[in-house]
Amino acid sequence: MEKTALTGIDGLDDVLCGGFTRRHVFLLEGSPGTGKTTIALQFLKQGADQGERCLYITLSETEEELRETAASHNMQLPDGIEIFELVPPESLLDADQQQSLLYSSDLELGEATKLIFEAFERLRPSRVVLDSLSEIRLLAQSSLRYRRQILALKHYFSKTGATVLLLDDMTSESMDKTVHSVVHGVVHLEQLAPDYGSERRRLRIIKYRGRAFRGGYHDFTIKTGGVAVFPRLRAIEHRSNFEREAVGSGITRLDELLGGGIERGSSTLLIGPAGTGKSLFALQFVNAAVERGEKAAIFIFDEELGLLFARTKALGLDIERLRDDGAVHIEQLDAAELSPGEFAQRVRDRVAGFDAKTVVIDSINGYQASMPEENALILHMHELLQYLNRQGTNTFLTVAQHGLVGDMKSPVDVTYLADTVILLRYFESLGKVKRAVSVIKKRTGMHEDTIRELRISHEGLTLGEPLAGFQGILRGVPTFVGDGQAKSGILDNGGDHS
Numbered sequence: 001m002e003k004t005a006l007t008g009i010d011g012l013d014d015v016l017c018g019g020f021t022r023r024h025v026f027l028l029e030g031s032p033g034t035g036k037t038t039i040a041l042q043f044l045k046q047g048a049d050q051g052e053r054c055l056y057i058t059l060s061e062t063e064e065e066l067r068e069t070a071a072s073h074n075m076q077l078p079d080g081i082e083i084f085e086l087v088p089p090e091s092l093l094d095a096d097q098q099q100s101l102l103y104s105s106d107l108e109l110g111e112a113t114k115l116i117f118e119a120f121e122r123l124r125p126s127r128v129v130l131d132s133l134s135e136i137r138l139l140a141q142s143s144l145r146y147r148r149q150i151l152a153l154k155h156y157f158s159k160t161g162a163t164v165l166l167l168d169d170m171t172s173e174s175m176d177k178t179v180h181s182v183v184h185g186v187v188h189l190e191q192l193a194p195d196y197g198s199e200r201r202r203l204r205i206i207k208y209r210g211r212a213f214r215g216g217y218h219d220f221t222i223k224t225g226g227v228a229v230f231p232r233l234r235a236i237e238h239r240s241n242f243e244r245e246a247v248g249s250g251i252t253r254l255d256e257l258l259g260g261g262i263e264r265g266s267s268t269l270l271i272g273p274a275g276t277g278k279s280l281f282a283l284q285f286v287n288a289a290v291e292r293g294e295k296a297a298i299f300i301f302d303e304e305l306g307l308l309f310a311r312t313k314a315l316g317l318d319i320e321r322l323r324d325d326g327a328v329h330i331e332q333l334d335a336a337e338l339s340p341g342e343f344a345q346r347v348r349d350r351v352a353g354f355d356a357k358t359v360v361i362d363s364i365n366g367y368q369a370s371m372p373e374e375n376a377l378i379l380h381m382h383e384l385l386q387y388l389n390r391q392g393t394n395t396f397l398t399v400a401q402h403g404l405v406g407d408m409k410s411p412v413d414v415t416y417l418a419d420t421v422i423l424l425r426y427f428e429s430l431g432k433v434k435r436a437v438s439v440i441k442k443r444t445g446m447h448e449d450t451i452r453e454l455r456i457s458h459e460g461l462t463l464g465e466p467l468a469g470f471q472g473i474l475r476g477v478p479t480f481v482g483d484g485q486a487k488s489g490i491l492d493n494g495g496d497h498s
Contacts, residue, residue, distance in 0.1 A: 005127060005163045008046030009039065011229025011345075015205060015214045020185065022126075022163045025154050027133075027179050029168040030189030034201060035222045036167045037061070039189075040129040041070050041077070042226045043165055048080030052126040056083045057116055059135035060169075073226050084119040086112060109139040109149065117156065126162060133168040133179060147178045154182055184209050190217075197336030203229065219341025230341035233348070235386030242392030246445075250288035253463035257439055259447035262420055264357075266444055267385045267395040269415060272424030274400050276435055277456050279303070281422065282360045282396040283317050284461055289358040289394070290327045297356035298330040299347065301366020305332050316460040329354050335369035340380045343370065347384065351391050359388055363398040368412055377412055385417055419443045424454070437463065 004019040013019045020026050020043075028036050044054040058066060063083045070077050077083075112135075120128065130153075140146035157164045168179065180186055185208040192200045202217045220229040246261040255261045262268055268285075270278040286296040298319075300308065309320040322328040329350055333343065350356045361367060364381070371377040381397075388395045397418065401410050415421050421441040426433055435454040439447040450466035 005043075006046050007039065008042040008049075009227055009229055011218070011220065011231050012039070012203075012227070014231045015203070015218050015229060016208070017211065017213050020163055020165070021211060023158065023161050024184035025157055025164040025166060025182075026185045026187065027166050027168060027183045028187045028189070029170055029179075030203075031191065032169050032171070034189035034191045035220070035227050036169070036189060037066070037069055037131065038073065038222055038227050040131065040165055040167060041066070041073075041075060044081050044127055044129060045075060045078065047127040048078035052080065053123055054081045054127045054129075055120065055123050055125040056081060056129045056131070057086060057119060058083065058131045059086045059112070060132050073224055075226065082123055082125075086115055086119075109136070109145070112136070112139060113149065113152070116153075120157075120160065120162075124160070128157065128162050128164045129167065130164065131167040133166055134171050137172055143178060147182070150179055150182050180207060183207075185211070200339050202339075202341075219339040221339070221342060228342075230339070230345040232341065233344045233380075233383045233387055235383045235390060238387050239390050240392060247292070247394065248288060249285050250291065251284065251461055251463065253452065254284075254437075254461070257437070257448045257450070257452060257463065258420070258422075259439075259442060259445050262394060262442075263444040264394060265389045265392045266419035267389060267397065267417070268420040268422065269397050269399065269418035270422050270424065271399045271410065271415070272401060273426060276424035276426060277454060277461065278398040278400070278424060279308075279362050280312070280315060280317070280456060280461060281424075282362060282398060283312055283319060285394065285396060286319070286328060286358055286360060287317055287322070290322055294357040295355055296322075296328050296358035296360070297347070297350035297354060298328060298360040298362070299343075300330065300332045300362050301335055301369075302363055303332075305330065314458060315456065316458060329356065333366070335366050338370050340367075340370055340376070343367070344380065344384050348387070351388065351393055356393065358394045358396070360396045361398070362396075363400055364412060364414060365400050378414065378417070381414055381417055389419075415441065420447075436467065 003022060005022050006013050006019040007016070028039060030036050040056070044056060047054045056066065061069075063085045066083055067077065116130070133150075136149060137146050140149055153166075166179065166183065186206040188204050188206050190202050190204075192202070194200060200219065201221060202219050204217050205213045205215065214231055214234075216232050218229055218232050220227055242265060245264050247264055248255045248261040249258070262285075270281050272278055283298075286298065289296050312319045319328065319330065323330050331346070347359060347361075351359065364377075367381075368377050371380065385395060397414065399410055399412070399414065419442070420439065423438050423440045425436045425438075427436055428434075435456070436451050437454040438449075438451045448466070450468075452466055453464035455462040455464070
């Protein structure tokens with residue numbers, strides 16, 4: 001038998017670095033509704049599927065309620081799991097027969113302990129769940145008797161060689177840490193309610209004696225099928241070897257603006273006001289990647305997919321066809337329903353399982369909506385971008401700035417995280433609204449320091465010649481300071497389709 005008992009939840013086993021050490025007692029704590037029972041059932045099912053005998057001792061729920069919980073997750077409890085429903089003797093439910101001179105808790109606690117030991121001796125299981133400690137705490141009535149009872153349970157189970165999971169719903173008024181000092185490890189579950197959107201759940205390993213584990217908070221969800229845990233991403237653990245080379249966009253003048261393209265394994269930030277073509281820029285690189293025989297993954301926060309497909313098809317990019325051909329994975333996300341940990345896991349799955357070499361996140365504004373704090377967003381983005389870069393993946397992020405012209409501000413500054421920053425702007429010219437594009441940062445080589453006019457038509461993106469002789473284009477109202485030839489470059493319909 002292996003030294004560790006897997007929980008049956010891949011993400012939790014990853015956080016625990018292999019599961020629960022056998023022959024020890026662990027505490028799973030969390031307020032009601034955080035998923036303790038579901039995790040406990042998955043833990044026992046994993047053992048039963050491996051041929052182990054398992055025992056679920058319940059003091060708070062009936063056997064019928066537990067089986068209904070399992071059925072709600074389409075979980076068939078194997079024959080190897082026995083549910084022992086510990087109910088008080090009938091005499092204790094009869095007010096006329098209750099003790100008056102002797103505290104009833106003295107009888108109840110001793111009787112409950114005796115029944116627990118009898119059930120264990122009868123089955124001799126390898127895995128045990130005791131649900132819940134709050135009932136034992138009530139029976140003990142004092143912290144001293146409660147600690148003695150927990151120690152007695154621990155010493156008994158340690159001699160039997162069973163792996164035990166104690167559940168605690170943390171309903172006591174005082175934050176009693178008695179069990180923390182006694183058990184071998186503690187898993188703490190939390191449920192958070194944002195101002196808008198579904199609840200968020202996360203867990204943390206508070207203690208694990210003699211064992212390394214993944215510290216910090218890890219997001220998890222409860223869905224049909226059970227609990228899914230998303231371990232916190234640590235980019236330093238994921239390295240790969242790939243050839244760093246320049247990859248193009250398929251548009252000659254854009255590649256010239258970028259100094260020959262972008263480097264493989266780098267991140268590019270497209271920043272500008274709404275409607276300047278940020279998404280189209282990113283999708284142009286997706287199309288170029290597919291033409292090179294690579295796959296791409298697109299994560300959309302802000303736009304409905306049907307509208308995106310129709311809009312891009314009219315501009316010469318048939319993203320829907322690329323999806324249907326299996327070259328592109330595209331996913332529409334709801335920021336109100338998605339935790340940052342789950343999103344990072346989805347991106348990782350597409351890179352590892354789908355072999356996506358280009359990833360588009362459109363937009364950071366939508367991603368930010370799923371974050372509780374801006375500081376947390378920066379840390380999440382840093383780890384995610386570092387991970388993608390180390391996999392040789394090209395990442396494209398879009399950020400919509402507030403305003404249309406003039407001094408615009410971004411909701412969050414991630415420019416220092418990206419390797420390349422492309423700036424898009426509106427400007428006014430003789431009563432017409434036009435677009436300009438420039439590269440303001442590129443870590444991996446030289447790039448043009450010019451500003452080019454950008455046109456969007458049914459043929460896609462078109463870049464013009466550098467706008468020489470003008471000042472103030474990025475402010476939105478340019479002033480002509482050059483000769484007539486330069487001025488004509490901004491007023492005509494020039495520019496090629498390369």
